[in-house]
Amino acid sequence: MPKxxxxxxxxxxxxxxxxxDGELDSDLEPDISDDxxxxxxxxxxxxxxxxxxxxTLQRQGKMGTxxxxxxxxxxxxxxxxxxxxxxxxxxxxxxxxxxxxRGKSMENILLVYAGFNEGGLIPDESHTLPVCIPVATQxxxxxxxxxxxxxxxxxxxxxxFHGDGATSEGDFHEGLNFAAVFQxxxxxxxxxNQWAISVPxxxxxxxxTLAQKALAYGMPGIQVDGNDILAVYSAAKDAVExxxxxxGPTLIECITYRMSVHTTADDPSEYRDEEExxxxxxxxxxxxxxxxxxxxxxxxxxxxxxxxxEIKSDIKDVVQSWEEKMEDLGDPTDMFTYQYAELPPHLVxxxxxxEAMLSKKE
Amino acid sequence: xGKMNMVEAINLALKQEMEKDGDVIVLGEDVGVDGxxxxxxxxxxxxxxxxxxxDTPLAESMIAGASVGMAIHGLxxxxxxxxxxxxxxxxxxxxxxxxxxxxxxxxxxxIQMVLRCPYGGGVRALEHHSESREAYYAHTPGLKTVIPxxxxxxxxxxxxAIRDPDPVIFYEPKAAYRAFREEVPEDEETFPIGESEIVRxxxxxxxxxYGAMLQRTLDAADTLQExxxxxxxxxxxxxVSPMDDQKFTESVRKTGHVVIVHExxxxxxPGAEMAARLVEKSxxxxxxxxRRVTGYDVVIPLYQREKDYIPDVKRIxxxxxxxxxx
Numbered sequence: 001m002p003k004x005x006x007x008x009x010x011x012x013x014x015x016x017x018x019x020x021d022g023e024l025d026s027d028l029e030p031d032i033s034d035d036x037x038x039x040x041x042x043x044x045x046x047x048x049x050x051x052x053x054x055x056t057l058q059r060q061g062k063m064g065t066x067x068x069x070x071x072x073x074x075x076x077x078x079x080x081x082x083x084x085x086x087x088x089x090x091x092x093x094x095x096x097x098x099x100x101x102r103g104k105s106m107e108n109i110l111l112v113y114a115g116f117n118e119g120g121l122i123p124d125e126s127h128t129l130p131v132c133i134p135v136a137t138q139x140x141x142x143x144x145x146x147x148x149x150x151x152x153x154x155x156x157x158x159x160x161f162h163g164d165g166a167t168s169e170g171d172f173h174e175g176l177n178f179a180a181v182f183q184x185x186x187x188x189x190x191x192x193n194q195w196a197i198s199v200p201x202x203x204x205x206x207x208x209t210l211a212q213k214a215l216a217y218g219m220p221g222i223q224v225d226g227n228d229i230l231a232v233y234s235a236a237k238d239a240v241e242x243x244x245x246x247x248g249p250t251l252i253e254c255i256t257y258r259m260s261v262h263t264t265a266d267d268p269s270e271y272r273d274e275e276e277x278x279x280x281x282x283x284x285x286x287x288x289x290x291x292x293x294x295x296x297x298x299x300x301x302x303x304x305x306x307x308x309x310e311i312k313s314d315i316k317d318v319v320q321s322w323e324e325k326m327e328d329l330g331d332p333t334d335m336f337t338y339q340y341a342e343l344p345p346h347l348v349x350x351x352x353x354x355e356a357m358l359s360k361k362e
Numbered sequence: 363x364g365k366m367n368m369v370e371a372i373n374l375a376l377k378q379e380m381e382k383d384g385d386v387i388v389l390g391e392d393v394g395v396d397g398x399x400x401x402x403x404x405x406x407x408x409x410x411x412x413x414x415x416x417d418t419p420l421a422e423s424m425i426a427g428a429s430v431g432m433a434i435h436g437l438x439x440x441x442x443x444x445x446x447x448x449x450x451x452x453x454x455x456x457x458x459x460x461x462x463x464x465x466x467x468x469x470x471x472x473i474q475m476v477l478r479c480p481y482g483g484g485v486r487a488l489e490h491h492s493e494s495r496e497a498y499y500a501h502t503p504g505l506k507t508v509i510p511x512x513x514x515x516x517x518x519x520x521x522x523a524i525r526d527p528d529p530v531i532f533y534e535p536k537a538a539y540r541a542f543r544e545e546v547p548e549d550e551e552t553f554p555i556g557e558s559e560i561v562r563x564x565x566x567x568x569x570x571x572y573g574a575m576l577q578r579t580l581d582a583a584d585t586l587q588e589x590x591x592x593x594x595x596x597x598x599x600x601x602v603s604p605m606d607d608q609k610f611t612e613s614v615r616k617t618g619h620v621v622i623v624h625e626x627x628x629x630x631x632p633g634a635e636m637a638a639r640l641v642e643k644s645x646x647x648x649x650x651x652x653r654r655v656t657g658y659d660v661v662i663p664l665y666q667r668e669k670d671y672i673p674d675v676k677r678i679x680x681x682x683x684x685x686x687x688x
Contacts, residue, residue, distance in 0.1 A: 137459060174423055340464070
């Protein structure tokens with residue numbers, strides 16, 4: 001009865017293709033069309049600036065609490081860029097960049113954070129799920145949705161985003177386990193941004209990596225430099241292809257950094273060192289990608305200047321259109337509308353009670 | 363079809379709905395090969411295969427959460443939580459998502475799913491196997507909470523629940539699973555969710571009850587008739603939420619006396635809501651204080667003391683007589 005090593009079928013690798021100095025490992029360089037590269041860059045820059053604008057709007061009191069994405073653009077867009085339109089994306093609450101990539105209306109994003117339920121509308125054709133606030137609870141949805149896809153013999157996949165903190169939650173475990181047992185076409189993309197509000201990654205788990213958690217479920221896991229959009233894209237592409245061809249789920253851990261606050265209600269100076277933030281600024285996903293695009297002659301400084309102007313104007317339009325939309329909203333009886341497919345009698349009565357109050361003069 | 367017990371009747375509803383609609387799937391712990399610990403899902407695996415009758419890993423939050431995901435993509439999951447005492451782990455998924463998804467997405471995704479769980483005492487089980495905490499669900503906007511009392515209604519209501527476009531919590535009184543048989547028609551039968559039923563007419567006192575408490579309330583009503591000459595009206599609530607208050611508030615206008623009977627804890631229980639509706643809608647007709655005969659506000663004891671916790675005919679009669687003599 002010898003003691004012997006058990007072969008777990010998968011090993012954990014770390015993937016980096018484009019380092020922080022813009023050095024490229026050309027053997028690993030993914031084949032991405034020029035158009036797609038340019039679009040990825042534009043969306044990274046757009047969402048960075050939009051995020052900054054949202055922070056200003058929040059500080060001005062025009063918008064409520066939200067969770068900024070600054071620093072995580074590559075981890076989000078690199079992964080989402082692999083998806084086809086009919087694939088599904090299940091975000092948590094810090095994936096604005098991925099949502100915008102998927103075509104989510106920026107006006108609606110602003111509406112939700114300005115406290116209007118109307119912004120939650122998911123258009124009929126969209127396969128991007130709403131923001132999910134309770135940590136990790138979207139993970140089982142992605143597993144179940146992917147089960148339904150497999151059941152219907154469709155070829156789409158589900159990509160679900162979650163953070164490092166989520167890996168401590170039961171729903172993370174239960175969702176990955178279900179996906180692996182039933183070999184559903186699910187891709188789990190962990191945004192390991194090092195901090196769950198004030199709690200560092202080292203307090204979430206004693207594991208060396210988050211990617212290795214995949215091994216316990218019998219699925220492949222990979223750790224990538226999450227600020228390297230080529231590495232994220234490459235790992236996501238492998239995972240999506242595996243899922244699409246019926247070979248089950250994958251966990252991708254993107255090593256990235258939350259360069260801003262947890263939410264606008266948070267003050268990180270209470271718990272983390274400014275030096276750490278400065279270190280990560282050197283690894284900024286956007287400047288790194290710009291170096292790569294310049295080397296490929298797909299981008300010049302002049303292009304960047306023009307793009308910044310264009311984005312500024314786009315965001316201005318979005319903000320203006322959002323402000324106009326808010327003027328038209330404000331039928332508060334809407335709160336009753338979508339509780340059930342059909343309003344039950346007690347809610348009909350409560351709605352009438354509320355309408356009567358509205359029509360009453362002080 | 364002949365006479366069936368509640369287990370067979372629920373099984374019939376599942377079979378017929380699965381036969382009729384290929385999107386209906388059943389998932390849960392031991393629901394496949396084992397046919398469910400109470401045999402409610404017996405035979406479904408053989409008839410519909412393991413893609414539609416899923417023995418899941420032991421994870422209640424995932425069972426509910428994966429069902430939400432399935433419903434987003436058009437399946438109609440009927441998931442089983444083995445005992446309602448374990449459903450609190452699923453509660454978060456039901457509250458945070460199943461109940462809210464329609465509103466969150468402004469109508470795009472309604473979560474058409476049923477969460478079935480056996481609840482209540484009566485089977486000499488371990489701790490966590492005997493509770494009656496439907497109030498948790500009934501308190502949650504966006505959910506519907508249904509509790510049948512006998513085989514025929516269980517079948518009809520489950521069919522309605524499966525077809526309902528909103529998430530339905532379907533609490534099955536395990537004490538009534540095999541307690542008695544009823545004629546259950548072979549032909550399709552539904553019963554509207556959100557509607558109660560007058561199961562015994564009377565003019566002197568109104569009983570409002572549901573689930574496993576219906577039979578003993580009917581027994582108490584018979585005793586009142588025989589021993590006191592009192593004609594009791596008995597209303598079977600059937601859906602706890604949204605609550606149909608029309609029949610019971612009207613009934614009390616006629617009788618002036620009311621006793622609410624449920625197995626759930628008294629404070630903040632469904633009876634408290636019924637009492638509030640009675641005061642709001644039939645206050646001037648009440649001739650005596652509203653009486654609640656319920657489980658006490660204690661952790662339900664193990665089965666040797668369970669009969670002391672759960673209302674029995676003696677307690678129901680005592681409550682009724684005190685009310686009548688007020």
